Every structure is written in C-alpha cells, then in structure tokens.
Amino acid sequence: MKPGRREFLKLGVGAAAGAALFPARARAQSTAARVVVVGGGFAGASCARALRQADRRLAVTLVEPNPTFTACPFSNAVIVGLRELRAQQFTYDRIAADGIVIARTTATGVDPQARSLTLADGARLAYDRLVLAPGIDIRWNALPGYDQAAAAQMPHAWQAGDQTLLLRRQLEAMDDGGLVVISAPANPFRCPPGPYERASLIAYFLKTKKPKSKLIILDAKDAFSKQRLFQQAWSELYPGLIEWVSLSKGGSVTSVDPATRTLVTDFGRHQAKVANVIPPQKAGRIADVAGVTDRSGWCPIDPATFESKLQPGVHVIGDAAIAGAMPKSAFAANSQAKACAAAVAQLLTAATPSTPKLINTCYSLVAPDYGISVAGVYHPANGVLADVPGSGGLSPAEAPRATRAAEAVLAEAWFRTITDEVFG
Amino acid sequence: MLRLLAAAIGLISIAAAVGASAEPPAGAAACSGCHPASTRVTSPVPRLAGRDSAAIVKAIQDFRSGARAGTVMDRIAKGFTDEEIQAIAAWYAAQK
Numbered sequence: 001m002k003p004g005r006r007e008f009l010k011l012g013v014g015a016a017a018g019a020a021l022f023p024a025r026a027r028a029q030s031t032a033a034r035v036v037v038v039g040g041g042f043a044g045a046s047c048a049r050a051l052r053q054a055d056r057r058l059a060v061t062l063v064e065p066n067p068t069f070t071a072c073p074f075s076n077a078v079i080v081g082l083r084e085l086r087a088q089q090f091t092y093d094r095i096a097a098d099g100i101v102i103a104r105t106t107a108t109g110v111d112p113q114a115r116s117l118t119l120a121d122g123a124r125l126a127y128d129r130l131v132l133a134p135g136i137d138i139r140w141n142a143l144p145g146y147d148q149a150a151a152a153q154m155p156h157a158w159q160a161g162d163q164t165l166l167l168r169r170q171l172e173a174m175d176d177g178g179l180v181v182i183s184a185p186a187n188p189f190r191c192p193p194g195p196y197e198r199a200s201l202i203a204y205f206l207k208t209k210k211p212k213s214k215l216i217i218l219d220a221k222d223a224f225s226k227q228r229l230f231q232q233a234w235s236e237l238y239p240g241l242i243e244w245v246s247l248s249k250g251g252s253v254t255s256v257d258p259a260t261r262t263l264v265t266d267f268g269r270h271q272a273k274v275a276n277v278i279p280p281q282k283a284g285r286i287a288d289v290a291g292v293t294d295r296s297g298w299c300p301i302d303p304a305t306f307e308s309k310l311q312p313g314v315h316v317i318g319d320a321a322i323a324g325a326m327p328k329s330a331f332a333a334n335s336q337a338k339a340c341a342a343a344v345a346q347l348l349t350a351a352t353p354s355t356p357k358l359i360n361t362c363y364s365l366v367a368p369d370y371g372i373s374v375a376g377v378y379h380p381a382n383g384v385l386a387d388v389p390g391s392g393g394l395s396p397a398e399a400p401r402a403t404r405a406a407e408a409v410l411a412e413a414w415f416r417t418i419t420d421e422v423f424g
Numbered sequence: 425m426l427r428l429l430a431a432a433i434g435l436i437s438i439a440a441a442v443g444a445s446a447e448p449p450a451g452a453a454a455c456s457g458c459h460p461a462s463t464r465v466t467s468p469v470p471r472l473a474g475r476d477s478a479a480i481v482k483a484i485q486d487f488r489s490g491a492r493a494g495t496v497m498d499r500i501a502k503g504f505t506d507e508e509i510q511a512i513a514a515w516y517a518a519q520k
Contacts, residue, residue, distance in 0.1 A: 054447070335457060338453035338454065339453065357450040357503070357508065358451075361457065361458060375496040375499040388502075388503035388504075391504075392500070392503065395495070403495070410496075413465075417456070420461075420462055421456055424465075
C-alpha cells in the first residue's frame with residue numbers, strides 16, 4: 001500500500017502543477033507572448049533559441065544589424081595567423097529557421113513603461129519582456145587620446161572583425177626587433193584572461209617569426225586572471241620576451257599619442273612599433289538608452305531572473321550585466337542566456353522562476369598546443385551571483401605538458417560545441 | 425517484491441516523463457556549453473543526452489571526489505550536491 005500511496009501523492013502533485021499551468025497556456029495560445037532580444041552575440045542568440053526551446057508558442061524577435069556574427073574567442077589566434085577570420089564568423093540562418101524573427105536593424109530606444117522598443121527606421125516593436133544583450137562599447141576618450149581615429153593606428157581588437165585583421169597586418173608588417181606594447185585595462189572588462197592570452201600568442205608569433213622583438217604589457221591592475229599559470233608558461237616558453245608592468249610598477253597608461261604610437265604612463269613613455277590598446281569599456285549603448293545602466297556603466301540585475309534592478313520587464317545578460325562572480329565570457333553569456341530564457345518563459349506564464357545554477361569555463365591558449373583554464377559554478381546568494389563555495393578554480397599549477405596539450409584540444413572543441421549550439 | 429518492482433518502474437517512468445517534458449533542472453542547461461547538444465559536433469567531450477542516468481551520476485561523483493581525474497569536471501562537479509547531480513542525470517537520460 002505504502003508505495004502506492006506515494007505514487008498517488010506524486011501524481012496528485014503533478015496534476016496540481018498541470019492545473020496551475022493551464023490558464024497560462026490558454027492565454028499563450030490566444031495571444032502569443034512577445035519577447036524581443038537585442039543583440040545577436042553569444043548571449044542574445046543563445047537566449048533567443050533557448051526561449052523558443054522553453055516554449056514554442058513564444059513570439060521571439062532578435063534585433064541585430066549585422067548579417068554575420070564574428071566571435072571573439074579564438075580571435076587572438078587570428079591575430080597571429082594561426083586561424084582565419086572566417087572560422088570566427090557565423091550567420092543567423094539557422095536561428096531564423098527556428099522560427100525566430102530576425103530584425104536586421106539597430107535598436108535606438110526603449111520605453112519600459114509602454115513596453116516598446118524603437119528601431120533605427122522609427123518603427124516600434126511591442127514586447128511583453130525585453131532581453132538586452134548588447135555586449136560592450138568602448139569608452140572612447142576615457143583614456144586621453146584614444147578615440148575612434150586612434151583605433152585605426154593603435155587597434156583595440158576587442159570587438160572581433162576589421163580590428164582583428166588590422167592588428168594582424170601590423171604585426172606581419174613589423175620588422176624583426178620591434179617593440180609590441182599591449183595596454184590592459186582595469187576591471188571589469190570583457191574576457192579577463194584575454195589580454196594575457198593575446199600577449200602569449202603574440203609572443204609565440206614573435207619567437208617563431210621575429211625573434212629579436214619584445215613585448216611589454218602595461219597593466220592598470222596588480223593582478224590578473226590565471227596569472228600564475230600565464231607567468232609560469234611565459235618563463236617556460238618565452239623567457240625574456242614578455243615584460244609585464246603592473247599598476248604598482250607604473251603600468252597604468254594615462255594617455256596615448258596615436259601619431260607616434262606612444263603610450264604614456266606616470267613613469268615614462270613607450271614608443272611602440274605595434275600598439276594594442278585594450279581600452280576601458282561599458283555596456284553596449286542600448287543599455288544606457290533603456291536606463292538599465294548604473295553609474296559604473298554596467299547593468300545591475302536580479303541574479304535569478306536577470307531582470308534589471310532599474311527597469312521592470314527588461315532583462316540584461318552577457319558582458320553588459322553585472323553578474324557578480326561570473327566573468328564577462330562567451331561561456332558565461334551562453335549560460336546566463338539559458339537561465340534568463342527559462343526565467344522569462346516562467347514569468348510569462350505567471351510561474352515562479354526557479355533558482356538557476358550557472359557554470360563558466362574559460363580556456364586560454366598560451367601556445368597552439370598549450371591550454372589553461374578557469375572554471376566556476378555560480379548561484380544567487382545575497383542578491384548577487386556568487387561562487388558556489390568549494391567549486392571552481394584554475395588548471396593545476398604543476399602539470400605535465402600532456403595536460404596542457406589536452407586543454408588546448410578541449411579549448412577548440414569547446415568553441416565548436418558552443419558555436420554549434422548558438423548558431424548551428 | 426513485485427509491488428516494489430512495479431513501484432520502481434512507476435517511479436522511473438514518472439521520472440522519465442518529467443525529465444523529457446519539464447524544464448531542465450538547475451545547472452543542466454549549462455552543461456551543453458562543453459557537452460555537445462548536437463551529434464553534428466566532433467568533440468572529445470561526450471554528449472549527455474540519452475546516457476544512462478546512473479553512469480552520469482557516478483561520473484560526476486567520481487570527478488567530485490577525485491576518484492576520477494578531470495581537466496575541468498573535477499572543479500565543476502564540486503559545485504553540485506548529490507540531489508542536483510541526480511536531477512541533472514535523470515533529465516539528460518530522458519533526452520534524445
């Protein structure tokens with residue numbers, strides 16, 4: 001009898017849950033709930049797809065002006081000629097085939113009270129829930145001298161595409177013996193280990209192609225992501241080639257002169273043959289327009305639903321969001337997108353959003369056959385996305401080269417997997 | 425015994441039905457960042473959909489305890505409780 005009674009109780013719970021869902025379903029069938037996603041990167045494209053998977057009845061529109069997405073992860077390999085830019089590029093064809101409307105235009109305004117988005121042509125798009133995934137914008141002139149014109153001389157290459165290829169051409173054109181300078185910003189910024197992966201792969205390029213050259217990293221920080229692993233690998237693979245100048249050693253760049261490719265710090269001037277300025281950043285522009293950024297320039301969010309703490313009905317995911325312990329990475333953006341999609345689908349059916357658990361894994365290449373990683377597990381705690389205690393961490397400090405080679409293979413497999421899930 | 429078996433089968437079928445239709449449990453959606461959702465992708469990381477639930481549970485618990493060496497799974501598994509691991513495994517086992 002006892003197991004039978006338990007079964008009955010379980011079924012009873014199931015029936016109750018079904019009944020609770022029914023009115024919402026009836027509503028959704030009569031008028032499909034409308035979700036608009038702005039931004040077709042890892043966050044936005046993942047979210048649009050996950051919304052359709054969560055509930056096929058949702059009317060999902062993805063607003064993205066570019067016909068092609070160019071991925072940043074692995075773009076450091078493009079810079080040093082280990083990979084072609086087309087391997088980074090993806091179309092929205094498969095996403096459209098999922099029944100998602102692609103609006104190939106720019107979002108220019110948001111009215112959170114009217115729940116309406118304005119597009120570049122003046123058209124308005126009504127929504128029941130809005131998801132903003134605008135990525136980053138460069139804070140032009142936050143670093144004196146670094147404006148859009150300066151980026152043509154001293155590329156940032158922090159939004160993949162033409163900038164990636166410009167930096168590549170400059171490195172290819174540089175004479176052996178030249179000085180390459182990378183300027184790394186203060187936290188927070190897109191892809192925390194990115195400047196150091198870039199330094200590593202440029203060092204690999206210089207060592208193999210232009211061995212008399214040197215690389216200096218001028219840093220606005222005293223510590224950086226995966227620091228011990230990077231520095232250990234640099235002394236092992238590129239001894240004497242990379243010099244890292246920390247904030248306390250005078251690494252913070254205070255201005256640049258694009259005409260002479262000079263980077264100025266409080267302690268001196270560095271005239272580079274190739275200068276890669278990774279400038280300060282903020283949430284993409286539409287976040288500001290929508291009123292979801294705070295004074296930091298980034299977007300405070302509820303850690304369970306990714307709904308803005310500043311505007312109801314607007315969710316923010318990916319690099320633009322203040323995601324607590326989660327870094328601004330493609331993996332994190334994809335993980336957040338799926339959690340946000342589940343929450344949005346639940347909120348639209350008046351269900352209570354479940355508490356998510358999120359993961360991040362970031363690989364960095366120090367050489368083509370030398371990979372390192374950081375991983376983390378996150379949950380909402382005390383109003384922010386916090387590390388789950390005892391989880392996560394870096395690749396082991398002491399590991400055989402076979403482990404590093406395995407992580408380089410896993411890094412590429414990760415890229416194939418995530419880009420297939422998002423765009424394939 | 426038969427009753428117990430029938431009850432067990434009942435539980436499994438309910439779990440399977442719930443797993444196939446319901447929202448993924450906490451943490452499950454994040455796995456496909458590395459574990460391919462599609463058979464199109466070539467990766468040394470295994471697909472989880474349709475795998476035996478008990479095998480997934482054992483693998484994650486072994487990564488967590490250190491009984492099995494991992495590259496990143498040892499670090500990720502430590503962020504999940506037994507209950508969460510079981511729910512994730514049951515959900516993936518029910519996927520195609």
